Ligand SMILES: Cc1ncc(C[n+]2csc(CCOP(=O)(O)OP(=O)(O)O)c2C)c(N)n1
């Protein structure tokens with residue numbers, strides 16, 4: 001998605017700083033599709049399948065787009081944190097910084113005809129599916145220009161025209177829905193798949209196993225993606241799961257454990273999973289990832305884990321820093337060029353926030369629209385259920 005957003009200045013990165021870069025200079029990096037192979041950080045662990053190769057094909061164009069997309073996501077989430085603290089965002093708000101590689105790697109392996117459905121940590125998935133920063137910030141601030149017209153807020157982002165089905169606040173509830181989307185894909189023989197994202201906390205719910213069972217029986221193109229950030233609110237995975245090896249928890253369903261901080265490992269795993277699911281049915285991908293923020297804005301995130309743990313992950317496994325090192329190692333851009341790109345991203349975010357603030361609140365007449373099925377009427381009662389407060393047609 002980011003390439004389409006690159007401004008003309010960043011499209012023409014100055015590449016005349018190294019021999020390889022000089023050779024590449026005739027082609028701007030953002031359109032350079034020279035094949036490059038990179039290795040995943042660690043091998044995949046596979047359950048009931050042969051995992052994919054660690055060698056991943058990429059291009060300078062993709063490397064730069066991964067860097068830029070993740071930098072944009074990181075900045076967007078940090079800006080959301082500030083807006084929340086300034087009380088411009090209200091209600092629930094769950095941030096995704098740290099987990100960005102899952103969003104960009106997955107998108108790089110699939111098309112917009114493939115579906116994605118997730119829980120409440122949904123801002124970055126929406127962006128990667130082609131949503132705009134304005135739609136994000138306006139929705140977060142409850143403004144009309146938001147992707148759900150300012151009526152959904154942080155947990156209810158959707159983009160049906162590019163296969164993004166939300167944005168769900170009830171833990172685990174999106175899993176049977178995702179399997180239903182895969183059922184529709186198989187029924188209409190359209191050769192696409194559905195990626196259903198859920199957390200390590202959700203991974204222990206009964207509905208997941210029920211949905212997986214029927215999906216396996218029907219050989220649906222359902223890919224279950226457990227984003228294992230190692231905590232469900234303040235509960236560490238080992239306190240909630242007898243076996244935290246989530247990629248094996250499908251028992252009869254194959255699974256892969258993936259370094260979810262490595263966008264290329266994610267891309268390789270998602271490509272593999274798509275091919276597998278179209279031929280054989282469900283597969284589980286466990287993405288080993290980490291959230292830097294607390295669970296939600298009401299959680300400082302430091303009472304159930306140490307500051308050393310958080311800073312250790314930042315230093316050793318950060319998904320953006322990994323890509324930065326690859327770009328610098330391959331001499332595709334200079335440190336300054338990457339810093340400039342980050343500055344540009346920051347400006348883009350600030351501009352979107354300013355625009356979102358200009359957008360009005362939803363009209364009061366919208367209070368009951370998109371809530372109840374049209375034409376059935378609705379009555380709303382007071383808390384004591386005696387006094388009828390509103391009766392709509
Ligand atoms: C059915 C249900 N139970 C409890 C909650 C409260 N709740 C919200 S998020 C959450 C933890 C989920 O953790 P995990 O699945 O690991 O996802 P993460 O937040 O780490 O992305 C809980 C218990 C809820 N929203 N829905």
Ligand SMILES: [Mg+2]
Pocket residue numbers: 199200201227228229230231232233
């Ligand atoms: Mg979790």
